[in-house]
Amino acid sequence: MTTSTQPMNTQPSYLEALEPGSGVLVGGRWRPGAAGVFTVENPATREHVAAVADGTTEDATAAVDAAAEALPAWSALPPRTRSDLLSRVRELMLRDVDDLAALIALENGKSLTDARGEVAYAAEFFRWYAEEAVRPHGDFGPSPAGGTRTIVTHKPVGVAALVTPWNFPAAMATRKIAPALAAGCTVVLKPAAETPLTALAVARLIAEAGVPDGVVNVVPGRDAAGIVSTWLTDQRVRKISFTGSTGVGRILLRQAADRVVNTSMELGGNAPFVVTSSADVTAAVEGAMVAKFRNGGQACTAANRFYVHADVVEEFTARLGAAVEKLRVGPAEQGSDIGPLISEKAYATVTGLVDDAVAAGAVIAHRAEVPTTEGYFYAPTVLTGVPADSPLLREEIFGPVAPIVVWNETEELLAAVNDTEFGLAAYVYGEMGEALHVAERIDAGMVGVNRGLVSDPSAPFGGVKQSGIGREGARAGLEEYLETQYLSVAW
Template sequence: MTISSTTPHQLFIGGAWRDAEHGATFDVADPATGEVIAAVADASVADGAAALDAAVAAQAGWAATAPRARSVVLRDAFDLLMERREDFAALMTAEMGKPVAESRGEVTYGGEFLRWFSEEAARIGGHYGRNPEGTGRVIVTRVPVGPCLLITPWNFPLAMATRKLAPAIAAGCTSVIKPAELTPLTTLAFVDLLREVGLPDGVVNAIPTSDSRGVCEPVIADPRLRKLSFTGSTPVGRTLLAQAAQGVLRTSMELGGNAPFLVFEDADVEAAVEGAMLAKFRNVGQACTAANRFLVHEDVAEDFTARIVAKVEALHVGPGDREGTTIGPLVDTGAVERISALLDDAVAAGARVLTASELPQGLPEGGSYLAPAVVVDVPAEAAILREEIFGPVVTITTFADEDEALALANGTEYGLVSYAYTRDLARAQRLVERLETGMTGINLGVVSNAAAPFGGVKASGLGREGGSEGLEEYQSVKYALTPA
């Protein structure tokens, strides 16, 4: 797929598009074909420092901007994004590979963060009251935390940018955003959209780079930076938390997941299968919220498995821009090799693959395609049950009762999201309380919503994105005590 000649390829610093130091670039490839579609400016350490300089210089002025003015910028950005939804969808499909229909869905989802935080920006409050002793008045206010570094992943290049930038803008914070090397183009196009709607120079700065650690580490170490937000793997998150600790930075970490999907004996199996397809195959399974382990009561396991196999075998693998495609390519060939190795390991340990492994004829050479699979009889020690699959593979394990289901579901270091299907309302409430995850979908296969606090527990991270809580992540609380 080709991209528009007007799509930005440079760094965005201090309100201007510019080349990287020494003119360095890196290539961005279309995962459907493996062909290079763009050469993007490759930020250096000096470029990262310049971006932080610009954010620091703009911070005081942006913090002093009226909340309504910040609200209008975000609302205008939402309106313009909706006008250009087809352009953004095509761009995402070109650089990330997901089917165009899913890219359109991401534009809708990503846009909702702009709309939500445009409304929240005008409602930043505090409180006032007498202290318990009656000797004074307490005045509590919320203020911008200050310049932020935002590091986004490749799998949702628009939504992850809006989910971080929108609350930062609403709260009065300036930012340096570092998009993923694999999918920088959508984020750069969105930053240009913010420029078009009048966001002041320096409020948002963008530094794509092939050397994320080398460029970001000095920015994190700079005492002028006050917040770090990262979405990505748990190992990288742990490293960033250690770096952020030196400056005692505010941090938001949305890390890995190993989501359980529980189907109880009283579940509506047909509804559970529909939910499972959403929870597993959205974004070709390349989502931190993707269901990783399907835990099914032994009484309904045979029915559930047969239905899932039929649904999976009906999926169509192909380029994201091809009509009828429901499973696009994975982001690169490395992802194909990693997931194939997980499948081989599981089969060697005794697991059975119930679906066809052959890819359809006529796929472009050089694309990173993988046939979706359903796997059963997976040993508990298999890596595919312990690691985040991040691809179109369903693993099914059975359980006998609720306690066993919970033990299996919670038997992981991760705790981002869980899903459960049951008609028993009392059981549903117990599950919400006992599942060790930051989010739970009850009889639903999708939980994300701009008005809700997205985030996990345990090794899946800390902090929340979305909802009123998402705005608080970019604010510091201050109080003053005055005489009675």
């Protein structure tokens, strides 16, 4: 973990310029929400930081009206024009990196190091898809029977509904918006009620870049179920992309089935972190600190279960514990490594999981100090002696807790690692041949081999089993917003 030594520079003028009370964006016009406003809380202080427009189902329908109206002109623009606009959005995000990072820290609580990293990562999606927008993909050739030619081309899906979570309020929005716009789709976005401010800021930068009115529409609000259901029952919405829990994903998939809506789902995770006997323990600890404690463990790709070979478990635990005890916990403006959990409910969930594990025999081996504060801070913790049937190993922790399990035999390890309904991310440390052998047998869409980070705009992000459907990032992310069409031409 890298500590941010720069002070937090939350610009009141930047927040005020967002005019969050008129935070519903429809057809290029910012307006109040039909349900009034809701408050956004800083989880580090529990203070209210903004009153945001509370959108309703009426606002949701109006957003689709605008997106549908803008679709023909936007999809007809030359790919180079769309590409140039996306490149401009990236430039503006990097121009405002400090303000955006401060805004993320304010509403999400993460450290400034993590927040700045997120802004850079989020902006990169606009560069990647600016480049992908001008790379045509298709096919042409004679049919096997002769007499005809087959032309294969691709068209934008249409109006896309995007639903994003609170843990990466910038990156989760741009990872969806950028490929949708590159493909020629228009979008309606529902940001998480916990962290809507960053989405409003990104939307304003998209408008500043010159993207036409109605191409991107935003409906913040507390009635997520009502807003998203309105979109899923609207005949003009042909795509939904959702990032969030597996439970909510199941509900949306059922609703999408009624109209056979094109779906992309990035859902829950339960990532194993495997350390083999041949691993470089120093490197494994460095990777573990990133995989587990980035954003305070509040990431779907966060390492959830640590499986450490008996030959190196003592050394690994001691070194990991020492690194954890050095973590500085506190508000972002204090230059801390670890911020708060997002809410009181999240704090109660993590506390309950750890308390239950300890009651069943687990031991708190190492722990960081937590300052006396009003925020939802949970001490980064290393647990040993965790029972094999502990809920801590089966549920997504979403907090800074590292449970360590000892293993000896590879087949036993793989059985434990794959005994989950999830399959998003995994991590393996070891000599390259052994690490690859283990990695290829893990049921996960992404595996970090001797590295603690798997996210990359140029790589296909997504999971298997109940961790999701489809991919974001890479060429695959663009294809999620395209329909294939073929023309059979008499020759």
